[in-house]
Amino acid sequence: MALQDICRQPHTPAFPYSHKWNDPISLALAGGDTNTVLGWGGSAPLPFYTPFSANPSLRAQTPNRAPQSPIPGRAGVTVPFELAHGTTTLSFKFQGGVIAAADTRSSCAGYVECPTAQKVIPIHSHLVGTTSGTSADCMLWKRILSRECRLYQLRSSAPLPVRGAARLLAAALARFKGTELCVAATLCGWDRAGPALHYVYSDGTRLEGQLFSVGSGSPYAYSVLDREYRFDMSVPEAYALARNAVYHATHRDAYSGGCVDLYHVTESGWRKIGRDDLLPVYYQKKGGGVVLGSEGGRCCVVLKGEGWCVGSPLEQGGEPVLTTSHPGGGGWVLTWGCVGSEVGEGVVRGFPPHGGGGGVRGF
Amino acid sequence: MALLEVCGYRDEDRSAGPLGARGRFVDRSSHFSFGVKTAEFAVPVGVDPQAFLSPYTAGEGNVRIHLNHGTTTLAFKFQHGVVVAVDSRASAGNYIDSKDANKVIEINPYLLGTMSGSAADCQYWERLLAKECRLFKLRNKERISVCAASKLLSNMMCEYRGMGLSMGSMICGWDKQGPGLYYVDDDGTRLSGQLFSTGCGSSYAYGVVDSGYRYELSVEEAYDLGRRAIAHATHRDAYSGGVVNLYHMRQDGWIKICKDDVAELIHQYALENK
Numbered sequence: 108m109a110l111q112d113i114c115r116q117p118h119t120p121a122f123p124y125s126h127k128w129n130d131p132i133s134l135a136l137a138g139g140d141t142n143t144v145l146g147w148g149g150s151a152p153l154p155f156y157t158p159f160s161a162n163p164s165l166r167a168q169t170p171n172r173a174p175q176s177p178i179p180g181r182a183g184v185t186v187p188f189e190l191a192h193g194t195t196t197l198s199f200k201f202q203g204g205v206i207a208a209a210d211t212r213s214s215c216a217g218y219v220e221c222p223t224a225q226k227v228i229p230i231h232s233h234l235v236g237t238t239s240g241t242s243a244d245c246m247l248w249k250r251i252l253s254r255e256c257r258l259y260q261l262r263s264s265a266p267l268p269v270r271g272a273a274r275l276l277a278a279a280l281a282r283f284k285g286t287e288l289c290v291a292a293t294l295c296g297w298d299r300a301g302p303a304l305h306y307v308y309s310d311g312t313r314l315e316g317q318l319f320s321v322g323s324g325s326p327y328a329y330s331v332l333d334r335e336y337r338f339d340m341s342v343p344e345a346y347a348l349a350r351n352a353v354y355h356a357t358h359r360d361a362y363s364g365g366c367v368d369l370y371h372v373t374e375s376g377w378r379k380i381g382r383d384d385l386l387p388v389y390y391q392k393k394g395g396g397v398v399l400g401s402e403g404g405r406c407c408v409v410l411k412g413e414g415w416c417v418g419s420p421l422e423q424g425g426e427p428v429l430t431t432s433h434p435g436g437g438g439w440v441l442t443w444g445c446v447g448s449e450v451g452e453g454v455v456r457g458f459p460p461h462g463g464g465g466g467v468r469g470f
Numbered sequence: 471m472a473l474l475e476v477c478g479y480r481d482e483d484r485s486a487g488p489l490g491a492r493g494r495f496v497d498r499s500s501h502f503s504f505g506v507k508t509a510e511f512a513v514p515v516g517v518d519p520q521a522f523l524s525p526y527t528a529g530e531g532n533v534r535i536h537l538n539h540g541t542t543t544l545a546f547k548f549q550h551g552v553v554v555a556v557d558s559r560a561s562a563g564n565y566i567d568s569k570d571a572n573k574v575i576e577i578n579p580y581l582l583g584t585m586s587g588s589a590a591d592c593q594y595w596e597r598l599l600a601k602e603c604r605l606f607k608l609r610n611k612e613r614i615s616v617c618a619a620s621k622l623l624s625n626m627m628c629e630y631r632g633m634g635l636s637m638g639s640m641i642c643g644w645d646k647q648g649p650g651l652y653y654v655d656d657d658g659t660r661l662s663g664q665l666f667s668t669g670c671g672s673s674y675a676y677g678v679v680d681s682g683y684r685y686e687l688s689v690e691e692a693y694d695l696g697r698r699a700i701a702h703a704t705h706r707d708a709y710s711g712g713v714v715n716l717y718h719m720r721q722d723g724w725i726k727i728c729k730d731d732v733a734e735l736i737h738q739y740a741l742e743n744k
Contacts (some may be wrong), residue, residue: 130488175718180552260673325679326673326674326675326706326707327673327674327680328677329674329677329706330675330676330677330699330702330703330706331677331681333702333706334678334681334698334702335743336738336743337744342685351681352677353619355676355677355681356677358680359673359676359677359680360673368663426609
């Protein structure tokens with residue numbers, strides 16, 4: 108996308124205007140009355156429609172539920188279903204960088220459309236964005252933002268600061284104000300000024316702060332975060348706090364669930380810490396500590412207390428602690444971390460914990 | 471109120487009134503009958519409230535009456551009884567009506583009711599519940615159970631369902647079966663549980679209470695949890711604030727623990743975190 112622009116590729120049917128420059132200033136200006144392509148200054152179109160925003164009276168008349176037709180003269184079409192925005196994402200700055208965490212449930216009109224969606228999207232090496240709102244819109248605009256950040260970097264040989272990226276995103280989304288577009292993103296990154304955290308919403312809100320939580324599960328996460336958050340937390344404490352806040356939000360909010368994705372942005376870039384299943388956490392909190400063992404007795408993981416602990420690993424071929432097996436024979440893919448020691452990753456085929464009985468040793 | 475009823479006193483003779491026999495359809499002061507004689511609703515004559523209100527509360531038009539429960543209340547059962555914590559902000563739209571409203575009604579020394587939703591509805595219906603509980607005690611010579619009291623309130627709500635009442639209440643008490651906690655709603659929901667929080671600040675309170683709640687909490691830990699949950703909820707929710715009113719329902723009745731200003735609590739927690 109960006110490279111094609113730089114290399115001045117000749118006309119191809121797929122990218123008919125790819126040889127033209129894409130001026131970021133023109134992105135924010137009103138396009139015009141073209142009805143075929145997105146007129147970001149009319150120079151480098153992206154292949155989707157834009158509302159016909161050149162006629163302000165038309166925009167004022169149209170209520171939110173009937174977006175304008177891109178083709179002038181044709182009446183707007185009502186949306187056939189409510190666009191659902193259910194998620195829990197959170198991000199905060201602390202002494203060790205910026206943490207971004209989100210659940211992985213993508214819901215649509217009352218059913219779970221995807222239990223393993225990705226809501227924290229890397230934009231470039233030092234910037235990730237959490238997404239909330241309609242997932243299609245968020246994915247697209249994040250990709251557009253990546254493209255523009257890359258173009259800026261290529262042109263001015265300096266990376267776009269996070270504040271600038273937030274302004275760019277907000278300006279680009281401002282053209283769609285009053286339509287059904289819904290993007291609520293927090294941009295978490297590290298630039299020359301240090302750790303940075305900005306919140307951008309498609310209605311025009313753009314805020315800078317230490318701590319944000321976005322989505323339907325955000326009230327539940329906010330109170331857990333408010334209780335424990337300190338700027339001078341250690342890194343494992345920050346991981347545990349982020350996971351805990353997302354867990355509590357998924358526990359109470361119907362539209363959040365699945366796993367928790369955790370990203371950490373430092374001076375050397377972003378790093379995905381892991382994707383942890385939240386279902387075992389519920390059983391663990393309900394019934395105290397629980398032992399999960401693998402089929403081959405390779406490893407023993409203990410979930411204990413408020414955090415996640417790695418217990419003493421069993422030797423190769425040692426006797427597994429678990430003496431009963433799950434009827435289906437399946438288990439969960441689990442990655443685990445530890446408060447106070449190194450984060451481990453891997454796959455443990457575990458058995459779902461039984462609440463206190465059935466031959467499972469609990470703590 | 472209760473004594474007047476028991477003694478059979480009636481303030482006017484229906485058949486001799488200006489409307490004669492049709493007087494029984496006219497609004498009267500006492501309209502909830504506890505299973506005796508005729509069941510009547512006190513509604514204006516000639517108006518069907520449900521049909522009138524449903525386009526505005528449940529319809530898809532542009533005009534909607536949003537009945538929000540602007541408060542935070544919570545209650546949970548634990549090994550030493552029931553802890554009840556409420557905030558004290560009464561709001562009327564964007565205006566803070568009172569920073570010292572009382573959202574817990576002390577029905578009798580063994581029964582408490584919390585209020586969220588429309589203040590008028592809560593105060594009236596819970597006072598009516600208090601009257602019915604007193605009548606029960608006078609008639610049956612023993613205190614009403616928490617289960618029965620919440621059922622009475624829930625029946626009242628069911629009778630007026632769809633007519634625009636707004637009430638989210640928790641009935642907490644200690645009876646022969648031990649501690650009791652029921653959540654009763656304006657659409658007739660009645661649930662028994664270990665932990666409830668109501669009002670628009672409830673989602674914030676749930677986060678804190680869920681992360682600290684265990685049945686085996688000690689008394690001081692339970693008080694602290696209730697205070698913290700309300701304080702954090704008032705910190706984030708615009709419609710909650712004021713002071714935390716904390717009650718503890720024990721076997722020998724309820725006691726009021728404290729009335730702490732949330733601003734001071736938040737400041738104290740921030741200092742602890744440093």
